[in-house]
Each structure stands twice: as C-alpha cells, then as structure tokens.
Amino acid sequence: MPIDVAQALAAEPRSAGIAWGHKDVQLYHLGLGAGANPDKDSPATDPDELRYTLESRLHVLPSFATVAGSGSPGVINSLSMPGIDVNLAHVLHGGQTITLHRPIPVEGRATATGRIAAVYDKGKAAILVMRTDVADDEGPLWTSDAQIFVRGEGGFGGDRGPSTRPEPPTGDPDRTVERVIREDQALLYRLSGDWNPLHADPEFAKLAGFDRPILHGLCTYGITLKAVVDTALGGDVGRVRSYATRFAGVVFPGETLRIRMWQGDGTVRVTVGAADRDDAPVLADTVVAHN
Structure with missing residues (x-):
C-alpha cells in the first residue's frame, strides 16, 4: 500500500x-x-x-x-x-x-x-x-x-477523521469587499517560493486540465486574510490568533475575488467566490480567530 x-x-x-x-x-x-x-x-x-x-x-x-x-x-x-x-x-x-x-x-x-x-x-x-x-x-x-x-489512496479501513464542518454563515454579511487579481499576480507570488509550473506555464496548465495557469491557492489565502485584517481588524496584524480555510475552487489571474465577512465574538467568518463566475466558491469553511 x-x-x-x-x-x-x-x-x-x-x-x-x-x-x-x-x-x-x-x-x-x-x-x-x-x-x-x-x-x-x-x-x-x-x-x-x-x-x-x-x-x-x-x-x-x-x-x-x-x-x-x-x-x-x-x-x-x-x-x-x-x-x-x-x-x-x-x-x-x-x-x-x-x-x-x-x-x-x-x-x-x-x-x-x-x-x-x-x-x-x-x-x-x-x-x-x-x-x-x-x-x-x-x-x-x-x-x-x-x-x-x-x-486514489483511500479505502484502507482507517479513521475517516472529523466529519463535521462549520455551519455556513447566515444572514447578510457585515462586509463585502472585492479584490482584483492582476494578470501577473501568480508570476509575482511564485517568487516567494512556490515554483509549481501550473501557475506560470500555459502548456503545463493544459496538461493539468486547465486552459491557462491558475492562481496559487495560498495566494488567495493571503489576499483574503489581508482583506480581513484591513477592513475588520483595523489593520492590526497582531490581532490574528488563527486562520483556517478549505480550498473549494480555482482562481484565474485577471478575475475578481468577492470576499464576504460575518463578524462574530472573536471570529470573522468568511466566504470567497469568483465574482466573474457567478460567485463560484473559492475558499470555504474560512474562519479568522482574533483578539
């Protein structure tokens, strides 16, 4: 096995x-x-x-x-x-x-x-x-x-792990912001160490099933946290205690992220969708815990 x-x-x-x-x-x-x-x-x-x-x-x-x-x-x-x-x-x-x-x-x-x-x-x-x-x-x-x-690596009879997921936020979000992804965003982000050609080489992207390179999921992850810090936490990065997400879909350079936030007691619940594709889910089960 x-x-x-x-x-x-x-x-x-x-x-x-x-x-x-x-x-x-x-x-x-x-x-x-x-x-x-x-x-x-x-x-x-x-x-x-x-x-x-x-x-x-x-x-x-x-x-x-x-x-x-x-x-x-x-x-x-x-x-x-x-x-x-x-x-x-x-x-x-x-x-x-x-x-x-x-x-x-x-x-x-x-x-x-x-x-x-x-x-x-x-x-x-x-x-x-x-x-x-x-x-x-x-x-x-x-x-x-x-x-x-x-x-293809499951089915070995092991622990299925946690089966519960956070309930989706309800009601209107407290904040909705949009962030435009530049056409060169993935090319710049990859200089921080993620050299996967999926995010830069059109031919490699096609082999992976995409018609063009996609944005790094961790770039979307960072963009989203920055939006939360800037708008919900007064720009204070020191307030963040933890940050969790599930990657639910891809983002293409040139698209716009629509980031919705629900402020709770010590948390900000977040959903992120691709505004250009009818808010197709990008990040889900996203929670920023803060002081």
Missing part, C-alpha cells in the same frame, strides 16, 4: 533551519497585491498599504508563515517521509490552518519541524495532515497544518 499509516505516524519529525528578512516579507505582501489602492476608482496608493511595503513601518501578515524560509520543510518534502509513497499528480492542497503563538518578526531565524500528524481514510482518497511547528530562540512562533488530499 503506498501509504503505510503506522509508519507515517511513527516517523521521526524532520527539522530544518529557516530564515527570512524584510525583503522576503515585502515580496510576499506585493505578491498579494499590497501597495495598490483596493478602491478601483482611485489611482492613488493607499497610505495604509505602507505597513506592508515600507521597511520602516513593516508589519508581517500572519499568512507569511506559509512561505517563510520558502515553506521549509514544506509539503513536497513531507510527502517523501517514511510510509508515504504517492503520485504527485494525484495530490491536491485541500485546506490550510495557521495558529499564531506570537506575532511573526520582520527578520527571523527559526527551526521548522514537520511531521505527519494524521492520516484519514475518505474512501476514494486519503487526507494527510502535515503539521509544521516553528520556533526561534524565544520559543514557539506558529503551527501550520496543511491538509493534503491524495486521490
């Missing part, structure tokens, strides 16, 4: 040193569209964007955790861990959760320790939960869980 569950769960965690600086943070933010005024009717740069782009005022958006140190040890490396032998063509990034233990510094050196935290049997597919704990000399920084969907 390509996935040996017992071996995968018992495997020794893998650790690697990671480092980042203000240029890495700025490049990541630019890859999310920072620096542009989200008001499409105004050509002026929003001064509030300087917290993402100017080194003397820089704050780190928590979703930077997905690319810090180019994501080392990373999802691809985790798929080569003992007990895991899968076809990468059958692998999809199904969901992502980040839990912040304290704000991410602008400059940092840390150790990232990755392991397989769970393997779930969904019948026709398996779900691997890749957990990465990151800590520096002062202690834990963040924990990242990537839910990896592997087609």
